[in-house]
Amino acid sequence: MSVAEREPATEGTAIVPASGSRRNLIPRRLRNPWGEPRFLVAGTWIYIAWALVPVVIAILFSFNAGRSRSVWQGFSIKWWWGDPNLSIFHDSDYTHALVHSLLLAGLDMVIATPLGVLLALGLTRWRGRGSGVANSLMLIPLVTPEIVMAVSLLVVFTQLALVPFSLIHLGTTAQVVGQVTFSLSYVVIIVRSRLAGIGGQYEEAARDLGATPIQALRLVLIPLLLPAILASMLIVFALSIDDFVVTQYMSSNSTTTTIPMYLYSNARGGTSTPALNALATILVVVTLVGVTVAYLLYTIVGKRTGSAGTGASALRELSGIEAA
Amino acid sequence: MGERLGGGQVDVSATAVESRASYWRSFALPGVAWLVLFVVVPAYAVLAIAFGRVNFLFQPVPYWNPLHWNPGYVSKAFSGSLPGGEYWPSIRNTLVYVGVSLSLCFAIGYPVAYYVARHAKRTKTLLIVLLVIPFWVSYLLRMLAWIGLLSPDGYVNQILQWIGISHPPDWLNGNPYSVIMALLYGYIPYFILPVFAGLDRIDKSQIEAARDLGATPFRAFLHVTLPLSKASIMAGAALVVLPMFGDYYTNDLISASPHTNMLGNEINLFVQGGSQKNLGAALVLVLMAILAVGMAYYLYATLRDQRRLA
Numbered sequence: 001m002s003v004a005e006r007e008p009a010t011e012g013t014a015i016v017p018a019s020g021s022r023r024n025l026i027p028r029r030l031r032n033p034w035g036e037p038r039f040l041v042a043g044t045w046i047y048i049a050w051a052l053v054p055v056v057i058a059i060l061f062s063f064n065a066g067r068s069r070s071v072w073q074g075f076s077i078k079w080w081w082g083d084p085n086l087s088i089f090h091d092s093d094y095t096h097a098l099v100h101s102l103l104l105a106g107l108d109m110v111i112a113t114p115l116g117v118l119l120a121l122g123l124t125r126w127r128g129r130g131s132g133v134a135n136s137l138m139l140i141p142l143v144t145p146e147i148v149m150a151v152s153l154l155v156v157f158t159q160l161a162l163v164p165f166s167l168i169h170l171g172t173t174a175q176v177v178g179q180v181t182f183s184l185s186y187v188v189i190i191v192r193s194r195l196a197g198i199g200g201q202y203e204e205a206a207r208d209l210g211a212t213p214i215q216a217l218r219l220v221l222i223p224l225l226l227p228a229i230l231a232s233m234l235i236v237f238a239l240s241i242d243d244f245v246v247t248q249y250m251s252s253n254s255t256t257t258t259i260p261m262y263l264y265s266n267a268r269g270g271t272s273t274p275a276l277n278a279l280a281t282i283l284v285v286v287t288l289v290g291v292t293v294a295y296l297l298y299t300i301v302g303k304r305t306g307s308a309g310t311g312a313s314a315l316r317e318l319s320g321i322e323a324a
Numbered sequence: 325m326g327e328r329l330g331g332g333q334v335d336v337s338a339t340a341v342e343s344r345a346s347y348w349r350s351f352a353l354p355g356v357a358w359l360v361l362f363v364v365v366p367a368y369a370v371l372a373i374a375f376g377r378v379n380f381l382f383q384p385v386p387y388w389n390p391l392h393w394n395p396g397y398v399s400k401a402f403s404g405s406l407p408g409g410e411y412w413p414s415i416r417n418t419l420v421y422v423g424v425s426l427s428l429c430f431a432i433g434y435p436v437a438y439y440v441a442r443h444a445k446r447t448k449t450l451l452i453v454l455l456v457i458p459f460w461v462s463y464l465l466r467m468l469a470w471i472g473l474l475s476p477d478g479y480v481n482q483i484l485q486w487i488g489i490s491h492p493p494d495w496l497n498g499n500p501y502s503v504i505m506a507l508l509y510g511y512i513p514y515f516i517l518p519v520f521a522g523l524d525r526i527d528k529s530q531i532e533a534a535r536d537l538g539a540t541p542f543r544a545f546l547h548v549t550l551p552l553s554k555a556s557i558m559a560g561a562a563l564v565v566l567p568m569f570g571d572y573y574t575n576d577l578i579s580a581s582p583h584t585n586m587l588g589n590e591i592n593l594f595v596q597g598g599s600q601k602n603l604g605a606a607l608v609l610v611l612m613a614i615l616a617v618g619m620a621y622y623l624y625a626t627l628r629d630q631r632r633l634a
Contacts, residue, residue, distance in 0.1 A: 037439060037443040039435075040435055040436075040438065040439035041443075043432075043435050043436065043439070044435070044436045044439045044444075047432060047436045048451070048454045048455070050509075051454075051457075051458050051509070051512075051513070052454065052457060052458070054466070054473055054509075055461050055465065055466060055469050057469060057472065057473065057479070058466075058468055058472055061472060068477070069471075069472045069475075070472045070473070070475040070478040070479070071477050071478075115354055115355050115358060118351045118355060119351070119352050119354070119355025119356070121348065121351045121352075122348050122349060122350070122351030122355070122356075123352055125348035125351070126348035126349045126351070126352055127345065128345045128349070131349075131352075134352055134356050137359045137360070137363065137364070138355070138359065140363050141363060143562070143566060143615075143619065144566070144612075145566055145567055145569050145571075145588070145611065145615070146567065147570035147572065147588050147591055147592065147608075147611075148570060148608055148611065148612065149363075149366070151370060151591065151595050151605065151608050152363075152366030152367055152369060152370045152608075153366050154595065155366060155369040155370055155372075155373050155386070155601070155605065156362075156365060156366045156369045159369065159384065159386050160365075160369060160386075164361065165365075180358070180362075181359075181362040181363060184355060184358065188355070238460060241462075242462045242463060244464060245570075245573070249595075249596070259462075260462065263462075263464040263465070263468055264573055264576070264577065267464070267468050267471050267577050268471065268496075268577065268580060276468065280462060280465035280468050283462045283465060284460070284461050284465060287460050287461070287462070288460065291460055
């Protein structure tokens with residue numbers, strides 16, 4: 001990148017002689033700690049190793065032959081399959097947690113995505129009294145620590161004897177409501193940044209050609225928004241399946257335990273086996289399957305509408321980097 | 325729809341514009357209703373509990389009418405949060421751990437984001453993928469990984485013993501360094517990604533202009549790249565700091581000792597552990613007050629920068 005920044009610009013054309021002569025006093029190597037990327041290259045790779053190697057080790061330990069989660073005792077798949085009692089697929093605690101995690105993620109996705117897309121459309125287009133308040137309302141879940149949301153939802157669901165709150169009991173319903181509440185804003189942010197990129201002209205063209213507002217929305221805007229909708233579905237899925245705080249506060253008993261909750265309560269116990277690592281690995285596999293499916297759909301949609309990038313840019317959009 | 329009016333449709337009557345406004349407002353309605361029900365009402369409920377009382381069974385009783393509010397728990401929580409108070413150790417731990425973790429996030433994360441955004445060429449896509457992966461890996465798994473590595477017979481101690489340190493520290497029982505490292509490890513991806521995106525968006529011609537005007541590469545970085553990435557640094561810092569302030573599970577997993585309690589742990593203990601929900605709710609107000617101070621500074625700084633640019 002930017003040759004100009006890294007290498008001193010062609011020495012002969014240095015306009016300011018003072019800076020040119022000063023430059024010669026410093027050894028070329030030390031002139032610019034940022035321009036010389038060697039430190040940065042090493043630092044970046046060390047960071048990446050530090051970020052990923054522990055995860056890889058934790059995943060490998062799910063294949064440990066012994067009971068230890070910290071000392072390697074040979075390779076085995078018994079914690080995954082094989083052992084009739086201790087393998088994750090033979091222990092109902094584990095399978096139940098997995099099924100419940102997937103159920104919550106699915107429900108969260110189905111509710112939060114349409115609600116968020118509509119809210120994003122409304123907030124972008126609606127100019128008038130109340131729209132400012134609605135906008136800041138949407139931002140509240142993003143700037144509130146999760147424990148605050150969890151405590152406040154727990155309070156209304158257990159203390160407020162008023163319809164709709166008295167109808168929502170701790171357990172699956174409360175967990176879904178809590179998860180939708182914090183994932184809604186992510187959908188809005190992603191869809192809204194996409195809407196800003198599309199602009200109003202396509203819709204206007206459709207309207208000028210005689211489409212009703214609903215038709216313009218259905219036939220023009222929604223197809224253009226599909227990549228963003230996909231990205232938000234993926235983010236909601238990942239947020240839900242990885243969520244711990246709200247899901248734990250909203251849970252009722254062992255039947256509403258999710259994988260993160262199970263990991264939390266057993267991670268430090270001396271009795272837990274590498275099956276716990278296997279369970280955590282499943283969480284990662286499920287998320288990565290989600291990412292892959294979303295990526296494939298994204299590229300298909302992108303090719304059809306010509307509105308989405310591929311490769312790295314697709315990945316960046318799917319991770320919500322562009323919306324950040 | 326002001327653009328439409330400008331676009332030659334002069335005959336659009338005021339009522340049409342008005343009805344279109346309500347058309348779009350109806351889209352926002354379900355979402356807004358959801359947020360009012362499950363964000364605004366619960367927030368008020370926390371106030372009602374914090375200013376409430378307990379009944380004869382020590383169960384919390386919310387007081388919905390502000391005129392009947394009982395300030396006891398809130399004043400106890402706030403006075404206890406001052407230096408010397410009952411909750412001060414947790415407040416101090418929170419401020420120190422978050423401060424140190426945030427500084428390390430910047431010291432480590434900024435150079436990484438800078439390298440990937442501005443210098444990486446052939447490896448750029450690969451690096452982006454590698455930076456995004458932790459984002460998709462469960463937070464709990466990443467903590468689980470460190471519990472394995474830091475356990476008494478884990479790889480960290482094995483390496484230390486191999487180097488010659490025969491009595492490695494106890495990492496997993498009340499060790500503040502482990503907690504800070506875990507917070508850093510858990511949240512740094514959320515700092516790097518927005519900073520990377522911000523640096524990647526910078527128009528290179530601006531840096532080239534600075535260089536053409538005689539700035540050394542370092543000065544060009546200091547006076548062009550760094551100020552232009554300031555907004556994304558602030559965004560990354562906010563993304564990291566907000567969840568850290570409410571975090572209790574990292575501490576529970578890595579330390580599990582009251583010595584390293586953070587504010588989140590106190591709240592969690594009061595709300596989920598015992599019958600002191602009122603006090604827990606009052607401590608939530610303390611947490612929000614601390615964050616409000618931070619947020620006010622954030623808004624002030626952003627507005628000041630915008631005004632300076634304008």
